[in-house]
Amino acid sequence: MTPLGRILLRQIAATGPLSVADYMAACLLHPDHGYYSTRDPLGRAGDFVTAPEISQMFGELVGLALAQAWLDRGSPAPVILAELGPGRGTLMADALRATRGVAGFHAAIRLHMVEVSPDLRAAQSAALLQFAPMFHDRPDELPDDLPLFLVANEFFDALPIRQFLRDGEGWRERLVTAEGDRLRFALGPVARLAALEHRVADTAPGDMVETCAPATAIAEELGGRIAARGGIALLFDYGKDGAPGDTFQAVRRHEKESPLDNPGQADLTAHVDFAAIAAAAPCAVAGPVPQGVWLERLGITARAQALARGLTGAALDTHIAAHRRLTHPDEMGQLFKAMALHDGAAPPPGLT
DSSP states (O other), X not given: OOHHHHHHHHHHHHHOOEEHHHHHHHHHHOTTTOTTTSOOOBSTTSSBOOHHHHOHHHHHHHHHHXXXXXXXXXOOSSEEEEEESOTTSHHHHHHHHXXXXXXXXXXXXXEEEEOOOHHHHHHHHHHTGGGOOEEESSGGGSOOSSOXXXXXXXXXXXXXXXXXXXXXXXXXXXXXXXXXXXXXXEEOOOBOOGGGGGGSTTOOTTOEEXXXXXXXXXXXXXXXXXXXXXXXXXXXXXXXXXXXXXXOEEEETTEEEOTTSSTTSSEEEOOEEHHHHHHHOSSEXXXXXXXXXXXXXXXXXXXXXXXXXXXXXXXXXXXXXHHHHHHOTTTHHHHEEEEEEEOSSSOOTTOO
């Protein structure tokens, strides 16, 4: 059992089972043993690879989309340029490099990053040194007095979820409890839950439904700021539109495992409910559309062809594989989605 696992076993013995959300939050964010508090999880030496790490093309197109949205709104200045969960800063560095020729854009932006990992903050500071990024622990700490241009790539999937199993006309919450020196799943008592009454119509007994209160709260927060001050938030993640199913998963060393096997030492995620995010946002919403479709609309194939002209051998093979991984329906192109929260002033690039 991991050090965090032993802490959780003692906590369960003292106070009872944990919700999946509380377990997930502890595993990811515990100050001493949490996954994001103690390591850089990205790349081949880590546990997973995100789109910006696969190819510079992803960040470049995100940057150009944000710059186009800024131009479409009359080039306001100053504005907040923000990223939620920025990894090593790769996406934002690529985005800013791609937009350096957009007159006035760099002068207008004030760069803000929402990141809890000390290791990743250090990497972001190094990657974005000339833009002097300011750091925040939570999205609601972002300044709210300027137009907001924001990107969040694989951020919402790591927010803690709760899980409920349909039992007749009621629901049983999935919990994390202990059996000896091991963690295991259990079910709480049957209850009628007002927040899930609307799901009785589209589920059957035995179906699992997931909710994510932090995701809807952040959507409400960002949408309110965008409606009041203007701007756009581009969201990229993998998920669905609220369909039933257990999507809680763990990835460690690029392999899937049980979420209960190595608390604090594996990445825990769940599919994003885009419909719930859209319903919570008090602003205009566009999408979601498959990530591959969005990238093709923004011209990724033309960019890939331009970059390929200077490549041969293994470098060319890697480049071709990266383009496929980002766009092909059998890879990230279909499962991952693109969605925008926006002020309605102009159509979001690639989403209409």
